[in-house]
Amino acid sequence: MDRHERIHALHRIFKSSRYAVTVPSLQEQLGCSRATVYRDIAWLRDALMAPIVGDGDAGFRYDSHDESRFELPGLWLSSEELHALMAAQALMGHTGGNVLNSALAPLQSRIEKLLEEQAGGRRWPMERIRVLGHKARKIDEHSFRTVASATLERRELSFDYRARSTDETTRRHVSPQRLTHYRGNWYLDGWDHDREALRSFSVDRMTAAKMLETSARDIPEAELDRHLAGGYGIFSGDPKGVAIIRFNAKSARWVADEHWHSRQEGRFLPDGSYELKVPYSNGRELLMDILQYGGDAEIIEPRSLREQARTLLTLAASNYDRG
Template structure:
């Protein structure tokens, strides 16, 4: 039984029995006297649990007075405890959230949690702030989202309300007004996207939040679309670009590139086949080839498009154009 389980067991025993002797706790938890003393001390000093020793009952109970009186002897301890390793992992995740959250929206709300984690480590443990200095999350080409827009979208998403968006469409170089029902927030390649039902086009659409010029929550309820439908339509093809015409690309990577590509997930439904010469064949679904072509360009001569023919032709044209521009 690990420490987290012991904390739950101590809480349960005291809550159900009212008072539990030290000997009974040791027997139930199957721990030494020193371990139980440390657990009780940790619960009282770090988790603010009002556990007191009652001489008359010869056992440990919750102090009703600590809750302001009233005779209520029950107590619900905080729902989560973490080991030192778990706290270190959570602090690392906090760094990641800070990187995803350029405007500080999420970080601001999570600050009390972070401070609690620091306190749980205590002075005898590895300094949490020292750990924070030694974790660095690099995010090249980050496209930050204004805090006010992120908060409006996130609020509407949770409250299930429609949003009025002023949106800049890069491909058309034009601005438009949209009324959308928010369905899902997606963070992909250093950019936040909103998956939503667009009431103007009467269909599912994906909006880059950094292209939002203005956002306002409406009073109308959002249209409900099942996550199964959202995933089927927006996640079917490779990358962030969507479409209904799903095709399959067959890509052949050289043995040199295969060392890395074999460990990568380009799409949840990809198929990998390692050939006798060490090369790697990847088959994956895609709808729009924009992002797929950009990723294939990174591999240059280390990848060959086996099919479809139009994808192979487009990649060859891009490589020739890039080479021509380089030679100039």
């Protein structure tokens, strides 16, 4: 029983007891030492202002005059919950650069106060928790806020979008469906009214975003899942095939514990290697993830994806042939 559970147990014991409860009895009920009982009683009385009266000889109880008015704080965290909150606080401070910092400042201060109360006045070593950004792209704060507001308020949205594939800028008119944080970056899934189709947009490529007065068109959840979550990674569309990748025994132990896709299939082979099957609609992101394993991974099927990998590896090798 951790401290969180013991405090709740002490509170229940004192609330239900008409007479003082002795320390040996509390030791037995809480399953802890005499010193721990005294520490928990002191915490309950001094930090949480519980109306505890009595002493170690006669026992302890709640003062009958104040008992009915006292309750434990509404938010009282276990050690696991507290540590998860500390990690969440560190994560909030690094999510999206400075985009969310001002919006989350009030919540951040509330969390810091709660952590201080839970720590009994001492300082938690927050520097012991690190959140490292990886390949996060800088986004325009105004655009992000506008996109988020339109998504939550269910309003249509317009913005200038500079596509990475063509480097051309076009004005887009969409009904936002979902805002997704994926691999350190933000993406908007929306219904493109000009193209009459679902599209995914990288928020860092948006400028001049404007929330419109018209209500957004809502696409059924099943259709969104089918179109946006069917293939591998962030690229949308129904799966066009299933990739079979074989990882050698050296990398198998890592890959077997990784989540690549909601409908992935994996199995260990007799030689210790690992075979992974993932559906995909666009091979670009899948190839990037496979090639980072270098010679430890081999695409078995389909042949077209295998040939794309061979071409990319040949081009990469040619960069080192010069000089």
